[in-house]
Amino acid sequence: MTAAQSYLEQSSPPGRTGWKAWLLTHDHKRLGLMYLWAILFWFVLAVILGLLMRTELMGMGRTIMGPEAYNSMFTLHGVIMIFLFGIPAIPSIFGNFFLPIQLGADDVFFPRLNLLSWYLFMFGGGFAVFSLFSGDGFPDTGWTFYVPFSISSAGNVSLTVTAAFILGMSSMLTGLNFVTTFHRMRDKAMGPMQIPLFTWSLYATAWVQILATPVIAITFVLVVLERFLSIGLFEPDKGGDPLLYQHLFWMYSHPAVYIIILPAMGVISEIIPAFSRKSIFGYKAIVYSSLAIAIAGSLVWAHHMYSSGMSDVSVFVFSLLTFLVAVPSAVKVFSWVSTMYKGSIAMSPPFFLSLCFIYLFTVGGLTGLVLGAAGTDIHVHDTHFVVAHFHFVMLGGTGFAFFAALHYWWPKMFGVMYRNRPAYVGAVAAAVGFVFHFVPMLILGMQGMPRRYYDYLPQYETGNFLAGFGAYLLVFGLLLMLLNLVFSLRNPRTAPANPWGGTTLEWSIPSPPPVENFTDSPNIKDFPYDFSEIVSNSNK
Amino acid sequence: MTTRIDATGTRIGMWIFLYSEIILFGGLFVLYAVYFYEYPELFAKGGKELNRIIGSLNTVVLLVSSFTVASSITAIQRGKKGQAMGFLAFSIFCGLVFVVNKYFEWGAKIHHDIYPNSATLQDGEPGLNIFFGLYYVITGLHGLHVIIGMVLLTVSLILVLRGRITASRYALLENSGLYWHLVDLIWIFVFPLFYLVL
C-alpha cells in the first residue's frame, strides 16, 4: 500500500476534487480532521481568554480590564470550553476517526448525517461569535445562563443560547450515529466483549448525548421564549419557580461533564495497555463502569444546587447518590494502575500524558467528594475551590487525555512521526504549570475567595499571583505540544502501521488509512488486548 | 459507500431521534408536573376554560390519521401504490384539520385576552398564568411538530408517486410514519393534562 491511496489523497464519494472533496465529504476520517482544526481553533481562543482573566487577577484592582469585560470573558471562556471544546473534542475528532475502524467498519452508519453534524457544529460556533458582535453587548451570565439574570440581562443572551442549542443538536446527532454504527456496522465476528474500550466508552457517552441533550435544548428554548414573551414560567411574581430552571439546566449539564470525561477515560484505557505491553486489567469491569458512570451520572444533577434553597431531603438524597459515581470512577483508576503493575513499560509522550491524567484526575475526583458532601460543600460553594476542582477534572482529566490521544493517534491520522523532546518538555511544563495554577486556587477557595469576580481582598494576592504564574507555564506547555505536532506535518509520511505496538484494529491498517479502511477483511482477535504476538515479535 | 440498504439500522436511527423528541417534551412535562403539584385548583380552573369538544375532536382526528399512516405502510408493503397514496393524502388532510382547529382555539383565547404576558393573566392568579403559559408553550411546540410531520408525509407521498418508495424499499415512509405517530403519542398525554384536569 503506497501513501497515494490513503484517505488524504482519495476522496469519498470518489471523483470529488479541490474544496468539494473536503466540504462535501462522506468520509468519517476527513470529517474527523475537519473537526480537529475547528476544535483546535476554539481551544486556543478559549485558552487565550483564560490567560487574560488570570492576568487580570494577578494584581489587585483593575489590571488590564474592567468588571464588564471580565464577566464577558468568563462567559465566553466557559461557553467555548464546554460546548465547542470539551463536549465535541474527543468524540467528534477521535470518535469519528477511530470508532468505525475499531469496529471493523468502513464508515459510520449515516455518513451524510455526519457531515450535517459538522456543519451544525461550524454554524453553531459561527453563531456564538455573531452573538458577540450584534445586539446590545456581550453575554455576561456565565455559561450557566441562570434565571432571572439571563432573562433580564441586556447582553445578547438569546443568540448565545441559540448557538448552544445548535451545538447540542450536532452533539446529539453524532451520538445517534455512533449508537447505530455500534449496533449495525460492527464486524460480524466481533462480540460485545471483543470491542475496544475506547469504543465502549464512546457508546456509553453517546447514550448520554442522546438522552440528556434535549433537556438543555428545551431549557434554552424557554429562556429565549421568556426573553421575548415574558411568560413567567421561572418568575416568582408570575407564579413561576426559578429553581426549576436550575433543575432542568443541571439535568443536562451534569451528565454533560460525563460526556466530557467518559471518552477521555476510554482514551486512557487504550494507551495504558499499549505502552505496558500487557493486557488491560479488568476489561469487563471497565466496560461496566463506563455504563455505570453514564447511568449514575444522570441521577445526581441537583448536587450543584445545595445552597440554592431546595429541600433538605433532596440535598440528602442527591449527596448520597453523588458518592455512587465515585465507585465506578475509582474502579477505572485501579484497573489502569493494575495494568501497569509488572508490565514492560515503554515511555512515550502519550503514555506520559496518560500518567499525568491519572494523577490530576484523581485529585479532581477526590476534591469532587468534598463538593459532593453537602456539609463541606456549603463552605466552599461558589468559591475558587469549585473552579479548581472543575479544572482538575476537565483540563487535568479531559484536556490531558485529549493531548494524549493527539500524540497516540497522530501518526495514524497523518502518517507522520513527531519529535519526542518538545513533546516531553511541553507535557512537563503543562503538568507543572497546571499544579502551580490550580493548587493555589484550591487554597484560595478554602480561604473564601469567590469565583467570577475581577477583584479581591488583599489577603488573596499571593495566591492569585502564583496561579497566574502557573497559568503562563501551563499555556506555554500546551502551545509547545501543539506547535510540535503541527510542524511534524512537514515531515515525510513514513510512520509505520503500528509505531507503538497497539493491538486494536486501527494498528493493523496502514498509516494513514486507505479510504475504505480495510482492504482485506479485518482480523478480529478473541480479545482486543492480546499482546502475546507483539511481545514475541519484540523478543526476536 | 452508500450502496448498503439496512432498513433496521435506519429505523434504529429514527427511534433514537424520537427518544430525543420525547425528552424534549419531557422537560416541559417536568414543569407541568411540578406546577400542577403546586397549583392543583387553579390548573383545574384553567382546564375548564379550554374547549373540551374541540380537544376531543382533535384527539379523534390525530388517532384516525395515525391509523391511516399505519395503513399506508401496510399498503406499500403489499405493493398497493394507489391505496398508500390515498391513505397518506387523507393523513395530511387530518393534520391540516388539526392545525386549523388549533388556530381557531388559540384565536378565541387570544380574543379573550388570554395569551402570554396579557393583562388578564398578569393581574390574575399566578397559577392560571402558569397554566396558560405551559398551554401555549406545549401546544405550540406540538403544533410545530404537526407541521413538520405534515411536511414529511408530503415528501413521502411525492416519493411514492414517483416510484422511489416501493414494496422493497420504504424506509423513508416508515420513518415519516414513526414521526407522525410520535406527534400523536405526545398529544395523547397533552389532551388529558390540559383539557381534562379536575
Place this chain on the structure above:
Amino acid sequence: MESIEEHRHIMGYGQLAVILALLLALTGVTVAVSYIHLGFFNVPLALTIASLKAALVLLFFMHLRFEGPVIRYSFITTVLFLAIMIGFTFWDVAFR
C-alpha cells in the same frame, strides 16, 4: 444495491382498525370519566388511560412489538430516564 432486510411483519387493515376502535373507545372513556368527580383519583385514572392508549400506538401502529432488542430496551431506558427526570425533581419540590 442489495437489501439485507429480514422478513418483516405486515399488519393487516383489519388488525389496525381494531386498534383504532380501541383507541377511540378509550378516548370516549377518558372524556366521560372527566365529567365524574372522583377527587384525587381523576388524575391517575386519566394518566393510566393515556398510557394504555400510548402503549397501543407504540406496540401496533409503530410496530414496537415486532422490533429487535436494541429498540425495545433503548425505548424502556428512555421512559425510565423521563421518569427519573420527573420523579427526582420531586425530592426537592415535595419536601420544601
